[in-house]
Amino acid sequence: MYKFLVALCIFSIISFQYQINIEATDKYIPAEQIESPDELMGKEQPEKEKSELAIMMQDIDESYKAVEAMSGYYKYKKKQWKIILEAGENIAKITKKVRIKYAKPDDWTYEEQMKLMEVEAKKMAEIAKNTDKEGSLEDQQWQVRRLRQTCAKCHKHLDIHIYPNLYKKEHTEKPPAP
Secondary structure, eight states, rough: OOOHHHHHHHHHHHHHHHHHHHHHHHHHOOGOOOOOOHHTTOOOOOOOOOOHHHHHHHHHHHHHHHHHTTOOOOSHHHHHHHHHHHHHHHHHHHHHHHHHHTTTTTTTHHHHHHHHHHHHHHHHHHHHHTTTTTTTTHHHHHHHHHHHHHHHHHHHHTTOSSSGGSSSOOOOOOOOOO
């Protein structure tokens, strides 16, 4: 009897420690991305004032990251499907606002990518509403990739680097040609 209790106690400790380690890995910040010691202490740096468009895009990004974090799962729970549904609806709603308020009729590529992003977000929400259908998980994962492609094409077109610290260009002067 004691052996069983000791084994159960050891198993509980190991699983608790494993859970703590898993949670800790989510909080890891690479040293290259730490700007100051205050970040390690949890003190946030004061943010620069952002434009309304930047705030809207940040909201889209947060919704996208919520679904992207789950895109590798092999099975979704009801809670996760709800997150996907809300994210898809949120992305579609904000994209529509951006398309209306910040339209660029002279930039065909921008307009086309924004329309496509709204369509793909609506498809994502529709898939999340029909979770009982066969293949809904795979369709959802496909939609996350479609959103990623759409965002990447538009950002590349507009020459916007989401993570500029990853794309630092070193300026090298070439000697003038003879």
